[in-house]
Amino acid sequence: MRDFFVLRVIAKLLIPFMLLFALYVEFHGDFGPGGGFQAGVMVAAAIIFYALIFGLPAARMLVPDALVESLIALGVLLYAGVGVAGMLLGGNFLDYFVLMSDPVAGQHRGIFLVELGVLITVSSVMLKIFYVFAGRGRDAIE
Amino acid sequence: MALLVLAMVVQHNLFSVVVLFGIYSFLMATVLVALDAVDVAMTEAAVGAGISTVLFLAALYLTRGDETRPLHRTWSALLVSVGVGGALVYGTLGLPAFSDPAAPIHTHVVPRYIHEGPKETGVPNVVTAVLASYRGFDTLGETTVVFTAGIGVIALLRRRRRKEGDR
Numbered sequence: 001m002r003d004f005f006v007l008r009v010i011a012k013l014l015i016p017f018m019l020l021f022a023l024y025v026e027f028h029g030d031f032g033p034g035g036g037f038q039a040g041v042m043v044a045a046a047i048i049f050y051a052l053i054f055g056l057p058a059a060r061m062l063v064p065d066a067l068v069e070s071l072i073a074l075g076v077l078l079y080a081g082v083g084v085a086g087m088l089l090g091g092n093f094l095d096y097f098v099l100m101s102d103p104v105a106g107q108h109r110g111i112f113l114v115e116l117g118v119l120i121t122v123s124s125v126m127l128k129i130f131y132v133f134a135g136r137g138r139d140a141i142e
Numbered sequence: 143m144a145l146l147v148l149a150m151v152v153q154h155n156l157f158s159v160v161v162l163f164g165i166y167s168f169l170m171a172t173v174l175v176a177l178d179a180v181d182v183a184m185t186e187a188a189v190g191a192g193i194s195t196v197l198f199l200a201a202l203y204l205t206r207g208d209e210t211r212p213l214h215r216t217w218s219a220l221l222v223s224v225g226v227g228g229a230l231v232y233g234t235l236g237l238p239a240f241s242d243p244a245a246p247i248h249t250h251v252v253p254r255y256i257h258e259g260p261k262e263t264g265v266p267n268v269v270t271a272v273l274a275s276y277r278g279f280d281t282l283g284e285t286t287v288v289f290t291a292g293i294g295v296i297a298l299l300r301r302r303r304r305k306e307g308d309r
Contacts, residue, residue: 025184029267030265030267031266031267032267033180033181033184033267033269034181034270035181035269035270035273037185038181038184038185038188041184041185041188041189041193042184044193045188045192045193048192048193048196052196069296072289072292072293075289076289079282080282083278083282093279094278094279094282103262104261107265107275108265110275111265111270111271111274111275114274114278114281114282115270115274118281118284118285121285121288121292122285122288124292125288125289125291126189126193128292128295128296129197129291129292129295130193130196130197130200132295132296132299132300133197133200133299136200136204
């Protein structure tokens, strides 16, 4: 699909807005609908879209396999780390009240970090599954 | 949507089944918007219609495009699916009516979440507050499920690529 001029231009125009909308959904999730899961699949969809138009090798160069694999673990670790941080600061596991001096601000901070962890894991898992599936067919041909 | 499902069952070309599946997911997303579940609708549109369609196409690329004819028709499978479906429909009859304000789900912890949630968490979106704060444990579990799925796919499909000397 690399030779279709229109698709390439449209993709280049659209992908930044897809990523921006994903960030909006993530960080505006406190006020509007959305959150880590939704933003995560949007980020993954944007990168998969890029891979569809510009080819898998280009996408793999942009977001390397090793990075994706480490991000899968990093998201869960961030989530669980917030829980452990709550324990270290004197609360129960996943207690956000203790993260900052003001309990409401602590809740805010905790929810933000947790959603970020969800975003990282969901998007990288989706991307990794796509890489593995698409890469398999490619290897069979070459 | 029922028509789409029938078309999918009748259709033997798997490519058209995948396309119909994508259309079904988009329709499902609109239904979810109508039910005021915008979060779920976004996920459905992105995962159901977008990513899973791409994954199905990738899987289709590895296999043949047409459904193989089964060697014999198994009526017991039909019987089991109709039986389970009937049991589930029978189960829904016991549920309270849709959007009934006196239903147990609306009287137990939900009023507390709605009234105290914004004060306790400083987050106006109740869904986010429940998901990340009150039900933080469940969400951690969900994230771990996604993580496990990713690890499983890597474990199953990655070895082959290495053998062929791709890296």
